[in-house]
Amino acid sequence: MPLFKYKAAGSDGRITEVLIEGDSETDSLGRLRQRGFTPLESFGQVETFAKEKSLRFWRGQGFDACDFTNRLAPLLKSHIPLERSLGIIAQGADNESYSRVVNDIRKGLHEGKKLSALIRDHGNRFPKIYANLIEAGEETGSLTEIVVEIQRFLNEKKELRNFLVTSSIYPAFVVSVTSVVILLLFTVFIPRFSKIFLEMGKTLPLATRVMVGISDLMTGLWWLWLILIAVIAFLISRIRKGGKIADWWNEKLLKIPVLGELLILTEISRFLRTMAVLIQNHVHLLSTMQIAINVILNPEISKTFSGVALELKGGAKLSMALAKSGFVPKHALQMLSIGEESGNMGGMLNQVAEHYEELLRTKIKRLLALFEPVVILFLAGVIMSVVLSIFLAILEMQNM
Numbered sequence: 001m002p003l004f005k006y007k008a009a010g011s012d013g014r015i016t017e018v019l020i021e022g023d024s025e026t027d028s029l030g031r032l033r034q035r036g037f038t039p040l041e042s043f044g045q046v047e048t049f050a051k052e053k054s055l056r057f058w059r060g061q062g063f064d065a066c067d068f069t070n071r072l073a074p075l076l077k078s079h080i081p082l083e084r085s086l087g088i089i090a091q092g093a094d095n096e097s098y099s100r101v102v103n104d105i106r107k108g109l110h111e112g113k114k115l116s117a118l119i120r121d122h123g124n125r126f127p128k129i130y131a132n133l134i135e136a137g138e139e140t141g142s143l144t145e146i147v148v149e150i151q152r153f154l155n156e157k158k159e160l161r162n163f164l165v166t167s168s169i170y171p172a173f174v175v176s177v178t179s180v181v182i183l184l185l186f187t188v189f190i191p192r193f194s195k196i197f198l199e200m201g202k203t204l205p206l207a208t209r210v211m212v213g214i215s216d217l218m219t220g221l222w223w224l225w226l227i228l229i230a231v232i233a234f235l236i237s238r239i240r241k242g243g244k245i246a247d248w249w250n251e252k253l254l255k256i257p258v259l260g261e262l263l264i265l266t267e268i269s270r271f272l273r274t275m276a277v278l279i280q281n282h283v284h285l286l287s288t289m290q291i292a293i294n295v296i297l298n299p300e301i302s303k304t305f306s307g308v309a310l311e312l313k314g315g316a317k318l319s320m321a322l323a324k325s326g327f328v329p330k331h332a333l334q335m336l337s338i339g340e341e342s343g344n345m346g347g348m349l350n351q352v353a354e355h356y357e358e359l360l361r362t363k364i365k366r367l368l369a370l371f372e373p374v375v376i377l378f379l380a381g382v383i384m385s386v387v388l389s390i391f392l393a394i395l396e397m398q399n400m
Helices: 025-034 048-054 065-077 082-091 096-110 115-121 130-140 143-199 206-220 222-241 244-253 259-280 285-294 299-305 308-313 318-323 330-342 345-398
Strands: 003-009 015-021 038-046
Touching (some): 003 025, 015 025, 096 115, 130 143, 222 244, 308 318, 318 330
């Protein structure tokens, strides 16, 4: 979320410069007025938060919502007041950035603001559902229970992310080594041997000529690789900005065998988990759908849920409304229907989400287990082809 800077007058008449986050300048102005400030001058969007993120390597890790919740939950469960809990967390913060965020929230509580509103002011540092859940806890008087539920949700999400990162380390290492070996073969090894063969003035075997041609392409036309890298970087930047290219890419990505299935499973499991947390914490169903749809990153999947709210307003059951998406598995819809009938929709969604998260882990493990030998076999095939081409050339010279 962008950060905007204003010169504003506080409720006590003092003029100060204020930094506040918002989806747009209009949104940030509304947030500024909600905090009791009267805007006097706008300095526009600033890069303070982006710079803060870029300097984390040197100053230590910045604010982490999961770590913050892990510290807050046990304090609230011990019946320590919220304001004092925040003070304890701020004192035990590991770095200045972390302490500044917590103290800012604590200061807002002193000013009479709700915790949910303060979290929205720091929206880019918290998951999208965080403020909505806190608001539900404030309205129902079950803030402690809500924070404990958020703690579980964030820890499970972090565990899944850590699993993906850890599982990708060895395959990434194998791919890196394979790329370096192939690069050295075609840019150092083959050119030296091809020079010796060509100086003899004899026609090389077809296999050797193919390898020499690939080597010449990699060394003589090196500028083509720079152009290719630039084109790929340009396409990635355009995809991130959205538009027709991004729409085309997101559509094609889902159709790639295996990878598309994993992407769909990732999005749907995150969607179901978010719905489960929200419903179990008594968030209104329409609000639940709006928040859950927002956590879906792929727009091709997200837009298939655009009509769910109208279906629910028309009296349709949630399972029937989600069935029109086409991406929600039939098993999930059946379990959700049972949950609707038994009055335990949140609990059933929770079980379904756990099932698909475990299924996702299993598929990733199998894919990585298959990926490693495939890469090794590919490297062995390349090396064998190079050795064979050189061996044929040596035999050709011996027959001269």
